[in-house]
Amino acid sequence: MTDNPFADAFETPAQHNQPVFSVSELSGALKRTVEDAFSLVRVRGEISGFKRAASGHLYLALKDENAVMDAVCWKGVAAKIDLKPQDGMEVVCKGRLTTYPGRSKYQLVIESMELAGEGALLKLLEDLKRKLAAEGLFDESRKKPLPFLPKTIGIVTSPTGAVIRDIMHRLNDRFPRHVLLWPCLVQGKGAAEQVAKAIKGFNEIDGTGDVPRPDLIIVARGGGSLEDLWSFNEEAVVRAAAYSDIPLISAVGHETDTTLIDYASDRRAPTPTAAAEIAVPVRRDLYAQVLDDGARLEAAINRSLEERKIRVTSAARAIPNPQRMVEDMTLRLDDRVERLGNSAQNLLQRHGMRVEQLASKIPQPQQQIQNAQERLLGRTQALMSSYQSFLQKRQSRYDRTSALVRRKAIDDQVERSSQKLGSLSALLESYSYKSVLDRGFALVSDKDGKAVTASAGLCSGDELSIQFGGDDQVDVLVNGEGVAPTAPPTPKPAPAPAPKVKEKPKTKAKTPSPEQGSLF
Known part of the structure; x- marks a missing residue:
């Protein structure tokens, strides 16, 4: 089948x-x-x-x-x-x-x-290493110096392994310090996340509470294969170590084991025990060094004091006796006081003689006043003479200027009067009745020379005078009686022919002025 x-x-x-x-x-x-x-x-x-x-x-x-x-x-x-x-x-x-x-x-x-085998792991490791190195996470400039004697040390490792016991034993032998343990997995699934979280957790402690902030972090694990140590090659762990503000020591595996956290940490330890040796110095050695430095400092101070004592003693020999120095100074002071008194009297005498010499050269006040009065009188006469001459010149200029001003004012007044007279003459000429007669009208006046403006009041036989333009004048007699302008006209019989009146001989018309034409 x-x-x-x-x-x-x-x-x-x-x-x-x-x-x-x-x-x-x-x-x-x-x-x-x-x-x-x-x-x-x-x-x-x-x-x-x-x-x-x-x-x-x-x-x-x-x-x-x-x-x-x-x-x-x-x-x-x-x-x-x-x-x-x-x-x-x-x-x-x-x-x-x-x-x-x-x-x-x-x-x-x-x-x-x-x-698939260790070769694939190594290839993956190299690829990640190149990537992180290109970002500068492995640069030496990022490395922070380790504290000489940290007060608190934070340890990231498994709480059950031999690593924590080795580190604590070596710390107690060299220099006991306060230790904070952050327990985490160091192999298998989730180990990388726990290690990265532990590093970040130590950095987030501010130190104000009951838990102190570590001065140094140690990430430790024992030896193993490449697969066992792979958690410390994870990118999250490497970045957490590189970005840690607290100095960090990586102690993963044995001396021949190398992981990527070793490149990102501030210091690599070949073993976890070596990390404890790097973290703290030996207290006995420090104590011995302090004692030795103290002895050497004390010897140096003693030698310095001895040398200074010798120098003071040598300098004291060159200093004179203070008592003698005071006596010498006293004598010199007395001498200076005596000389100062004599010199003051001599100085007064010399200045007195100098004052007398200067006084003899000064003229008498009466003579000075008389000389000043003479100079004042001479200057006053010269000033009065100059002032009289100045007044004469000013008066002469004033007379000439006044004459010119008066002449100019008269000429201006005459000119203005002539212009005004011409204007008034032209205005009067325009208002004159003669200009009306020149336009063809006539002026009727009685024998008394009064103007007759209406026919009312005229009687037959009244003598009238009619004046035309220019000097042309005719005497006439009224034929008939005047009628009031309001009365209606009444027909009258034709009057008898009036006797002829002998006309007066016409006066010869005067020759008109060349400025005004004649109407005849």
Whole structure:
């Protein structure tokens, strides 16, 4: 009996009697066959096309030189995998094969994943090391100096291992210090996160509470394989060590073991015991050194005091006797006092003689007053003479100026009067009745020379005079009586012809002025 469910069908002698399967039936049969035959396999390959879905599932492909296989890791399994998959990583995956009928594909359902040997781990380690080095996390300029004698030391390690006992034993031997232990895993899943959290936790202590802030941090672990020490190669641990404000000593593994935290720490210790030796000095050695330095300082001070004493003694020999110095100074002072008294009297005498000499050269006050009066009189006469001459010149200039001003004022007044007279003459001329006569009107006046403006009051035989333009004048007699202007006219019989009146001889008209024309 074979494992092929289709063997009986294929052995039928009549080819045309082979059973017909649907696509679903055939796909289901293939799925059961593959899952039964490959229910547990281990596959080694390089990750390609890695993708983490929003649901938490992992999708990737495993490949080698000749083939490619799709793989999937469900969310629940992915959370348990310590490894962080990425493209190019060579891994060994354990799982089962299954098919996906909807697309006629098969894939590996991963149940566990691990790196394929130490070579892959070293490659991953080198890649991470280059990345962090490019960011400057391993630069020497970032290294902080260690305190000479820390008051409090923080230790990050497992509380149950031999590492903490070795560190405490060496600290007590050399110089006992206050120690704070942050217990954490140092191997396996979650170890890297706990170590990074411990480093950050020590840095977050402000020291104001009951728990003091550490002056130094030691991250320690015993020896082991590359896989055992891998937690200290994780990026989170390396960054926590690089960004620590507190100086940090890495003491992971034995002397030949090297992890990435060693490059990011401020000091690397080959072993956890060596880290304790680096952290604190030997108290006995310090005590001996202090005693030796004290003895040497005391000897140096004694030698300095002795030398200064000798110098003081030598200097004292060169200093004279103070009593003699005081006596000499007293004598000199008395001498100076006596000379000062004599010199003051002599000085007064010399100044008195000098004053008498100067007084003899000064003229008498009466003579000075007389000379001043003579000079004042002479200057007064000269000033009066100058003042008289000045007044004469000013008077002469004033007379000339006054004459000019009066003449100019008269001329201006005459000019203004002439202009005003001309204006009034022109205005009077415009108002004169003669200008009206020149336009063709006539002036009628009686014998008394009064102007007759109406016919009322005139009687026949009245003598009138009619004056025309210019000097042309005619005497006339009224023929008939005047009528009031308001009375209506009454017809009258034609009057008898009046006797002829002998006209007066016409006076010869005067020749008009050339400035005014004549109407005749």
